[in-house]
Amino acid sequence: MPSFVLYLIHTLFPHDVRRPTELGADFLIIMSGVIIVYYLTKQKKWRYLWDEWLTTVDHKKIGIMYLIAAIAMLFRGGVDALMLRTNLALPTTPVISASEYNEVFTTHGTIMIFFMAMPLIFALWNVAVPLMIGARDVAFPRLNAMSFWLFAFGALLLNISFVIGGSPNAGWTAYPPYTGVAFNPGPGENYFFLSLLIAGMGTTMTGINFLVTTLRMRAPGMTLMKMPMFVWTTLTTAALILFAFPPLTVALAMSLFDRLFGSSFFTLTHGGMPMMYVNLFWLFGHPEVYIVVLPAFGVFSEVVATYSRKALFGYSAMVLSVLAIMFLSYGTWVHHFFTMGAGPAVNAFFGLSTMLIAIPTGVKIFNWIFTMWGGRIQLTTAMLYQIAFIPTFVIGGATGILLATVPADYQLHNTYFLVAHFHNVLIGGVLFGLLSGTYYWWPKMFGHKLDERQGKWAFWLYFIGFWVTFGPQYLLGLEGMTRRMYTYPLGFGWHELNVISTVGAFIMGAGFVVMVYNVLYSLKYGERDLTGDPWDGRTLEWALPSPAPEYNFARIPVVTARDAWWDMKQKGQTLANSLSSHDISTLEMPKNTPVPFLLGLSFFVVGFGMTFEWWIIVAIGAIGVVASLLYSAFDYDEHKHINADVIRRTESALGRLQG
Amino acid sequence: MSVPVAKEEMEQHLPLEFADEKESIKITGFWMFLVTDVMIFGSLFSSYAVYRTSVAQGPSAYQLFSFGPVILETVLLLTSSFTIGLSIYSMRRQNKQATIAWLIVTLLLGAGFVISEVHDFVGYVAAGATWHQSAFLSAFFILVGTHGAHVTFGILWATTLLIQLIRRGFTPVTTRKLFTFSLYWHFLDIVWIFIFTFVYLNGKIV
Numbered sequence: 001m002p003s004f005v006l007y008l009i010h011t012l013f014p015h016d017v018r019r020p021t022e023l024g025a026d027f028l029i030i031m032s033g034v035i036i037v038y039y040l041t042k043q044k045k046w047r048y049l050w051d052e053w054l055t056t057v058d059h060k061k062i063g064i065m066y067l068i069a070a071i072a073m074l075f076r077g078g079v080d081a082l083m084l085r086t087n088l089a090l091p092t093t094p095v096i097s098a099s100e101y102n103e104v105f106t107t108h109g110t111i112m113i114f115f116m117a118m119p120l121i122f123a124l125w126n127v128a129v130p131l132m133i134g135a136r137d138v139a140f141p142r143l144n145a146m147s148f149w150l151f152a153f154g155a156l157l158l159n160i161s162f163v164i165g166g167s168p169n170a171g172w173t174a175y176p177p178y179t180g181v182a183f184n185p186g187p188g189e190n191y192f193f194l195s196l197l198i199a200g201m202g203t204t205m206t207g208i209n210f211l212v213t214t215l216r217m218r219a220p221g222m223t224l225m226k227m228p229m230f231v232w233t234t235l236t237t238a239a240l241i242l243f244a245f246p247p248l249t250v251a252l253a254m255s256l257f258d259r260l261f262g263s264s265f266f267t268l269t270h271g272g273m274p275m276m277y278v279n280l281f282w283l284f285g286h287p288e289v290y291i292v293v294l295p296a297f298g299v300f301s302e303v304v305a306t307y308s309r310k311a312l313f314g315y316s317a318m319v320l321s322v323l324a325i326m327f328l329s330y331g332t333w334v335h336h337f338f339t340m341g342a343g344p345a346v347n348a349f350f351g352l353s354t355m356l357i358a359i360p361t362g363v364k365i366f367n368w369i370f371t372m373w374g375g376r377i378q379l380t381t382a383m384l385y386q387i388a389f390i391p392t393f394v395i396g397g398a399t400g401i402l403l404a405t406v407p408a409d410y411q412l413h414n415t416y417f418l419v420a421h422f423h424n425v426l427i428g429g430v431l432f433g434l435l436s437g438t439y440y441w442w443p444k445m446f447g448h449k450l451d452e453r454q455g456k457w458a459f460w461l462y463f464i465g466f467w468v469t470f471g472p473q474y475l476l477g478l479e480g481m482t483r484r485m486y487t488y489p490l491g492f493g494w495h496e497l498n499v500i501s502t503v504g505a506f507i508m509g510a511g512f513v514v515m516v517y518n519v520l521y522s523l524k525y526g527e528r529d530l531t532g533d534p535w536d537g538r539t540l541e542w543a544l545p546s547p548a549p550e551y552n553f554a555r556i557p558v559v560t561a562r563d564a565w566w567d568m569k570q571k572g573q574t575l576a577n578s579l580s581s582h583d584i585s586t587l588e589m590p591k592n593t594p595v596p597f598l599l600g601l602s603f604f605v606v607g608f609g610m611t612f613e614w615w616i617i618v619a620i621g622a623i624g625v626v627a628s629l630l631y632s633a634f635d636y637d638e639h640k641h642i643n644a645d646v647i648r649r650t651e652s653a654l655g656r657l658q659g
Numbered sequence: 660m661s662v663p664v665a666k667e668e669m670e671q672h673l674p675l676e677f678a679d680e681k682e683s684i685k686i687t688g689f690w691m692f693l694v695t696d697v698m699i700f701g702s703l704f705s706s707y708a709v710y711r712t713s714v715a716q717g718p719s720a721y722q723l724f725s726f727g728p729v730i731l732e733t734v735l736l737l738t739s740s741f742t743i744g745l746s747i748y749s750m751r752r753q754n755k756q757a758t759i760a761w762l763i764v765t766l767l768l769g770a771g772f773v774i775s776e777v778h779d780f781v782g783y784v785a786a787g788a789t790w791h792q793s794a795f796l797s798a799f800f801i802l803v804g805t806h807g808a809h810v811t812f813g814i815l816w817a818t819t820l821l822i823q824l825i826r827r828g829f830t831p832v833t834t835r836k837l838f839t840f841s842l843y844w845h846f847l848d849i850v851w852i853f854i855f856t857f858v859y860l861n862g863k864i865v
Contacts, residue, residue, distance in 0.1 A: 257801070
């Protein structure tokens, strides 16, 4: 065998990716790959896949692709979580080793935050925001596709790490000096930094895109204070992304340069300062918490109004509190490392600024409750998530206040109390919110409801599983169990609580299985949505048929009230009843393009090459990047026209055009 | 109140790139991109501020910098910011040849800046002041290097614009592209003023 083949095998498949779990995963990946390729070839679907999905710039399809990716990543992150929990239930006979445990908690955190929560948010933005504001697409449809493909290839790069070359193992925060090449050789951390850099570019572009979309693309009459609350949270979240992701990019790039090019930013020698990374990371990391939770708040504001059949209580106070959270979230980052020892004055400042955020958040909680007050509440799956969210998030928030108390934090720092706290807000707030939104907007995406009975089963499994998992972890934290330990001695009184916690994790796993079954079942048997307004909704997306036609609105509506569609229904209007044939004109719509896909692929090649420091591969990828950019610079053929007759036929077929 | 008429009237006085709704939205988007770039440089400046004295065994700012090339680079870049302004001024007066000529002058000045800076960097490295030496040098090279990379990218970008301008003349798309390029170029100029003040001047005083 030639020596370079041996070198390749040694580099790509070192010893720690040849363990039984990895070989099993290899087998599953290859098998499912073969099945997908066989299916696509047999059904002659390659052309369809390329034309309708891989090159699309339609925000509705991009939203669906984000959704599929997010659910796949929820599976991966969830399996990681079950592996961690299984180990902790069996402290005397660990099923995975310490080094494997490090890798698994690293990918669990990274995937859940960057590759599950973020895309699920972007899925809901893409699906709902342009429809809610009465627009035909986002501000920059091609950029939107680029964002998606950069995210998707970034996610792919991180996900292949555990079967090719080895996973990152320094936690989702990747603190130096442990990420330095002196302590952590091998490709794992390179994968981490590069995949987040690539996906982060996509996220930044999404932020720009949706900020401009909400600022400039609203239907006539929709002033800022008439925007649906979900659109307000989109605007503030996009602004947070703009200011939060650049410090992350800088921190990741510096770490990568330390590893690959010998710079001395975070090293222990040559004057490097690891704490500088920690500051830069949390300068991103704390706003990131609000980047993921504000969209969930937005979903709840829509869901609670719709299913209580009442306008949102205290709209202006809601807007003000979202803006207050946006500004305050930049002044709290040091509370992630009080134990750095910046001194009492600094710590007191950041402790207080953290507690201050509880005020606008509290305002929002009360407003949701008052919206339900006196309303005619329908207990749908989406509404159940909303109702479960309120007490869960209040408890998560209250334990956050405990952690913000500096002296207490010195005790609780990096214990399971912290782990329980952030899962409490991330699952009880973010995941519940995004799942609520998924059930709420599912008919708009696919034209059918998700089965409610199964949905409620999944909900109860998640909700009960959540508390069984994380309730005991608060106690474990108070008893001194620290995070990120793969085993522990018996006799500390930790074992029973850990077993309960693990049982809870498996209940949540069962919830996921039911949810996936729910999706598959409803594809075939779910109640079809023929009206476009299955929930008796309030905002403009429900004025359209489900799923909306490619151009969304045959004629852009004029908005006169806050809950625009509800107001129209009260006046006996629909989008269709004033629409006549000559109102419809030929529309200019963005045209499909392969450039975003190819750009993402090129960045993937660059990232893969850099991970293994194979510079020829990097050069090949870089040529692809430059070629993609040059091609789009000289491409003036960005638009296609949808003929007025085609639109008239479509609208007639939907029963929305008289005469 | 007839809002649409007022809007039309306004559009007649607007430059080409603002009169077209789609292109005008892209200009808004470019401003948002500049916000992210401000944050990138903000992070790099704050890192430099923290690392300024972490010279380890390497040279300090005072020992390393010399004013000659820095003054030259400053003059070149500030002048190029003026000439890109002249280019936009000519674009507004529909003078294609002057627009292109001033754009070419801008690019040449920018190229002069990059050449001088690369020459500087090569000199530092040859003298043993690599970024491995100290955190100060790491922070210096990444801050000034990121700015230099931006200028280099700008030159390549404007070269593609030049070809589009020659081929297509002034359309809403080409004028928007040139306008956003000028925003980018002025932005880099402002960043350089901060680099000149906080890195080079400050380094020489203390």
